[in-house]
Structure formats: C-alpha cells, structure tokens
Amino acid sequence: MFVCLFALGIPVPGKGDQMLSNSDAALLFKALSDETRLKIVDMVSEVELCACDILEEFELTQPTLSYHMKILTDSGLVQARKDGSWMRYTLNADIAGSLRDYLAQITADNKGANAGRRQHSNCSCQGTCEG
Amino acid sequence: MFVCLFALGIPVPGKGDQMLSNSDAALLFKALSDETRLKIVDMVSEVELCACDILEEFELTQPTLSYHMKILTDSGLVQARKDGSWMRYTLNADIAGSLRDYLAQITADNKGANAGRRQHSNCSCQGTCEG
C-alpha cells in the first residue's frame, strides 16, 4: 500500500533537508510565536518584498519592524538580499520545509518501534499517495 | 493532474479542521518555542504519559514541569485527563493537524490570484497524490 510519507511526518529521502535540531526548531517556532511575524512570513512567502513595503501593512515604527525582520532572518526562515538601499526579503523555502517536516515528525504518533505505515489523518491521499 | 492538497497547505475539505486564527497560531507556536516543551510534545505524541513519567526525563523541578504542562494544555496542543491522583497527557491530534495546515498555508507560495496547482517541494507524491 502506498502512503504519503510527508503527511506521516517522515522526512522524504533524497530531498537533502536534514531534520532540524531541537534548539533550531525552538528558535524557528519562537520566530513564529508573534502575530506580526506570522503575517510577515505569509507576505514574503508569496513575493519578494522590501522592508518599506512590509512596513506599510503594519502600525509599527520602522525600528520595530527592523527588529522583527532581524529575528526572522537570524532564525533562517526569511532570506534578506541587499539591493541598493533596499533590503529585499523572501521566505527560505528549504528552512520552511524542514520546519514543516520537524513539526510533522514530533506530532506524529508513528515513532514507536512497531509503528506501521498507515494513512495519516491529515492527508487526503486515500492510499494513492506515492511513498 | 492530481496533487497533494495537504502538502500544498490547502485544508482538506470534509476534514472539519478549520484554519487557525493568527492569534491562535501564535499561541501554539509560542508553546513550541521552548526546547523542553518540544521534547514533551514529542513524548506525548507517542503514548499517553503522566506528569511523573515526563518529569523523569528532565532535570527540572515538579513545579516547573507543571508550568510547562499548563502552557501546553492552555494552548490546546496537549490534552490532560485526570486519572485518580495522576494527570495523563496526550497530544491533541486535531490541533496539531490544524497547526501543520496553518504552517503549510503561510509558507506556501501558491496564494496569489493566479496560483496554479503544482507539485509541492516537500511532497514525495510525484503527481500521484489524490487531491
């Protein structure tokens, strides 16, 4: 039977993304533990944005936004690129993927020694999902 | 072409789990922003455990563990069940699933108006995944 390894929280082999350490994951979740930063992640996952574009969407001062961007880039979840006087931000899709894998891993209940493969409750792939 | 909706971060219809609000998600990520709590989540996702079982795995005092369990249960990520003198803890799989969906959603780059369905980088389902 084919199952969706991703949905089971099993890192897909050959993808090159390694399981995050607990401390890295804690840092990434801390970066996501603030509503402002959640909105920023959502924004920069769609399209590259400069700080001034992001600032317009919030009622924050420029230094406060800079503080949040530093937390996001230090965690690795957001990439910064300097373009003249602008800083352009995008999501780091690899880190985001690793964090999704990590979250799936620690919330999966198939980690015991005798855990068998089975359909994950959150996967729509009714057994047809390649594993 | 069939794609994996789950891996795309699109809530699977008919599952009954609603997209979390930003503030709920921030609270859940805050619950996960501490290494001790990450380990606890990993532990209780495998098997129901009482506080004393969990305490043995850490170099913490009992009140400190109680503090962490309160944060985890208040967030909804962990369920508590009183059994005589013991508190038994398990992962709330529904909330965990909603959080995985939320994370997939805000880190997906397919949210624009003209976004097309396509294979997600973290899904092993090579187009065979039912959507």
Place this chain on the structure above:
DNA sequence: CAAACATATAGACATTCCTCTATATGTTAA
C-alpha cells in the same frame, strides 16, 4: 556635495517568560 530616502543600532522601559522554593490541594494506601 547636500538632501532625501531606506534601513540599522542604541538605549530605555514595561511586560512576559522560565526557573526556583515553599506551600497547598487532592488521592491512595497502610
């Protein structure tokens, strides 16, 4: 160069977080 623009840093301040000790509450067992 000087002015305007974009961003970062420094420092202050209130709040929250994580840990502890001490103690309280509730449950089981002798």
Place this chain on the structure above:
DNA sequence: TTAACATATAGAGGAATGTCTATATGTTTG
C-alpha cells in the same frame, strides 16, 4: 486516620521580549 504520593499554586527573581525615540549608516538623486 495518618502517611505518602501526585500535582497545582503563590511568589520571587533574573533574563528575554516587544515597543518606542533618537540617532547612525549607507544609498540615491538633484
């Protein structure tokens, strides 16, 4: 009922967080 066990609560203290104002740094433009 008393002792032992399991957990929760109160309160303290130091560290971290999120916000601001003021200022510094670097870039573009007239």
